[in-house]
Amino acid sequence: MNKPLSVLITGASSGIGAQLAADYVAKGYQVFACGRSAERLQNLTGVTPVVFDIDDREQVYQAGRNVASLISAPLDIIILNAGVCEYIDDARQFDDELFARVIHTNLIATGYCLAAFLPLVAKGGHLALMSSSATFLGLPRAEAYGASKAGLSYLAASLAVDLAEHDISVSCISPGFVATPLTDKNNFAMPMRISAAQAARVIMSGIEKKQYAINFPRRFIAVMKLLAWLPKRWWHKLIRLQPKANSGSGTSKGLKK
Numbered sequence: 001m002n003k004p005l006s007v008l009i010t011g012a013s014s015g016i017g018a019q020l021a022a023d024y025v026a027k028g029y030q031v032f033a034c035g036r037s038a039e040r041l042q043n044l045t046g047v048t049p050v051v052f053d054i055d056d057r058e059q060v061y062q063a064g065r066n067v068a069s070l071i072s073a074p075l076d077i078i079i080l081n082a083g084v085c086e087y088i089d090d091a092r093q094f095d096d097e098l099f100a101r102v103i104h105t106n107l108i109a110t111g112y113c114l115a116a117f118l119p120l121v122a123k124g125g126h127l128a129l130m131s132s133s134a135t136f137l138g139l140p141r142a143e144a145y146g147a148s149k150a151g152l153s154y155l156a157a158s159l160a161v162d163l164a165e166h167d168i169s170v171s172c173i174s175p176g177f178v179a180t181p182l183t184d185k186n187n188f189a190m191p192m193r194i195s196a197a198q199a200a201r202v203i204m205s206g207i208e209k210k211q212y213a214i215n216f217p218r219r220f221i222a223v224m225k226l227l228a229w230l231p232k233r234w235w236h237k238l239i240r241l242q243p244k245a246n247s248g249s250g251t252s253k254g255l256k257k
């Protein structure tokens, strides 16, 4: 009998990652579901939970060793999806600690995961990094989140070149708004928001086709790209017409797009 295909997903305890984990299990994959919350990972049926904090380099390395001891063949897919969002509410009183925190979890810790898990990926395997459509345009209060995701997009582009010669393909995933427990806390309009189930379908289909850029929903991306193409002063005027999101619930530790 053929061995089942395998996928490792970080940030699998909630939102898009949890949906991906469930959908890959349904497709017969062996799923390594990663997160800090053992309790929430236990709620996922049919996965192998891998509990660690991606901010802690030693824990990530230990998780790499644990997964290596559990597999009989290299992994087919890795999806580095875990991430956080915090907003810079006042750019003039720039919160450098918040900035460092977000860059650490979203970007630096992705480096830890690459070091720990990439050696476990099969030739012909696939790596997907979770960026965001926020990278297409300078968005208000997204200095930390947007910069971390722009870093991830560049990381994906560079890895795509270097890993090609090792026969590992790469995807850069850039979603618009997806309904997840933490976007539910956002206190501003989230146009064209889609469900985590819809997002997972698009991501899995993109990964199956080994598509580099997995950008969705299409109409939202088209609007973002059109706005990015406008002269900057037009965009600044347009964004000033929007009601300001205040620093209420969901604006500090909430996770947005």
Ligand SMILES: NC(=O)c1ccc[n+]([C@@H]2O[C@H](COP(=O)([O-])OP(=O)(O)OC[C@H]3O[C@@H](n4cnc5c(N)ncnc54)[C@H](OP(=O)(O)O)[C@@H]3O)[C@@H](O)[C@H]2O)c1
Binding pocket: 010, 011, 012, 013, 014, 015, 016, 017, 034, 035, 036, 037, 038, 040, 052, 053, 054, 055, 081, 082, 083, 084, 085, 105, 130, 131, 132, 133, 174, 175, 176, 177, 178, 179, 180, 181, 182, 183, 255, 256, 257
């Ligand atoms: N929702 C959107 O609209 C949207 C749009 C574009 C991009 N994204 C990106 O998609 C990814 C998933 O977001 P989501 O919306 O599904 O949010 P979510 O429901 O909050 O899920 C975030 C996941 O990241 C994990 N995580 C956070 N910090 C971690 C840490 N230090 N160590 C280990 N795991 C950690 C969480 O696990 P634990 O709490 O168990 O640790 C959780 O499973 C994020 O990278 C986000 O930036 C989301």
